[in-house]
Amino acid sequence: MGMNALTVQHPSGGRVANPRRRTVAGTLLPVPALLIVAGAIGYPLALALWFSLSNAQVGELGKFVGLANYAYLLRQPTYFDAVRNTLVYMVASIVIKAILGMAVALAIARHFPGRRLVYALLFLPFVFPLTMGTMAWYYLFSNVHGAINYILMQSGLVPNGVDWLGSFGPLPMASLITVNVWHETSLFAVLLLAGLRSIGADIIEAARVEGATGGQRFLHIVLPLLRPALVLGAALSVMGSFGDFAIVHVLTNGGPANHTQTIPHMAFMVALRDGDVGVGGAVAFTVLPAYFLMLAYLLREVVRR
């Protein structure tokens, strides 16, 4: 066919025609995606960096003030409250979601009547609009005729009800974590189930023949193989928690007395409610070191495979 002169070795070993056309295609194909990413992520990111280094207010770009916003933040106890709360919120909800999601994945892996419906109903909180779900939780937790307190009081378990969202102590944060877990457990379950399905029956069977018990098989064979699924779930969760605004805003608005203030919610309050875009931008930007650490870790995970 006379193609030989024009063929090159494909990285995967096949033979491919016309290298120049391939280079043009390879250069052009990612352009639309990159344009959107550059316009709606790259540019705002640069703007965010500028804000965090300026005294910008809503409606004006402001002047360069160096690291003054960051220095100001480091003098604010409220900022450290937000850092601590964000960590507690993020870590606790990831651990609980991973454990519950694992249990759901194992329970649902086996076929049983109605499995598809059960799976869909368990997945519903992930696709049900989060704002609405959180609003409902707000009224479930409410201390004025709240639906959870109604059960506790009617059954006589807690005659005066519980102030879930407004008390000092761990309850408001526990309420936030509950809603986060409600929303995202099924994401972990779906990822872990996909991971479980990718494990060959032969590996498990071999371990069984060697005399490993169910627990040993789970700990030493299944769990390590599920690591990519867990890492992906955790990464999506961390992103979610750094971006999470709805749950905090609707349930507690950061209160009582800053007890549930988180970084993204604080950034919103400072920048858009108080109008101090510079300091708000600095608050948002301080998550970036954690972001780069996570990125480096995930890249290593991806490259290793």
Next chain:
Amino acid sequence: MTARWRGAPRRAASFLTGAAPAGGRLAVGAFLGGMLVFSLAPIYWMLVVSLKGGKTQLMSGNPWWPGGQFTMGNYAQVLADPDFGRLILNTAVVTVATIIISLATSVLAALGLAYYRTRSSNAIALVLFAAYLLPQGVLFIPLAVMLSRLHLYGGMVALIIVYPTLVIPFAAWVFWTYFRRLPAELVDSAQVEGAGPLRVLRDVLLPLAWPAVAAVILFGAAVVFNDYLYTFTLVSDHKNMTLMADVGSDLLDIDDPGPTFAEIMLGLLPVAFICALFADVFGKGLGAGVIE
């Protein structure tokens, strides 16, 4: 390699092969029952409120049962409201536009990264990967400023520009890893026959990649449905609101939440449930690309 894309060599879905003992089945059933109650409680509660009449439905009666306050009036009110149709339409436009833009751009990018590699391919993959993980919280302030300077602030176009940024990097990554798992010979032989990239995509890759397509569609719908930060900060004009933003602003008014909850039950719950039916496909699309 070839066995993978064909789907299932026999997989052990359960690491405990063989039948479970009756006691184990009972415990599993009880656990799933508990999780179902937890998952559905807030949604069921909304259904109850939507079926209650009067202005005090949040302050009186049994929150878990409509009882004497039962009415279908809230649903009649929502269906008679001309705004409801517009909100549904807005939501559909934003969701569908987000999904189409995300699918088109990310499939092309993934095709380039997987089969038309250049010297910059690795750098592009890295940029997309990094963008995929960048938290929303960093960007919403400058996005609001940027869109207001472009005079797009407050409208639906703002959302249609912004939402794909939350979907594209993820989608490109899913497609890229999915495409890489398909046997290279398929693409090579199509190319030898003279097929350009778009024909390779249409005839060879997409017919095999439908679980990835489905996963991306679901992910896109979930992004639009779950967003609050962007609708809350970017859309102020009531006639441009999505159902989510509208309901979010109405819920701050607790005097008469019945119609608002009826709106949720009619407009959002059915779509969410249909999405949820595809949970398995979502897992498959993600799983093949990312986890295996």
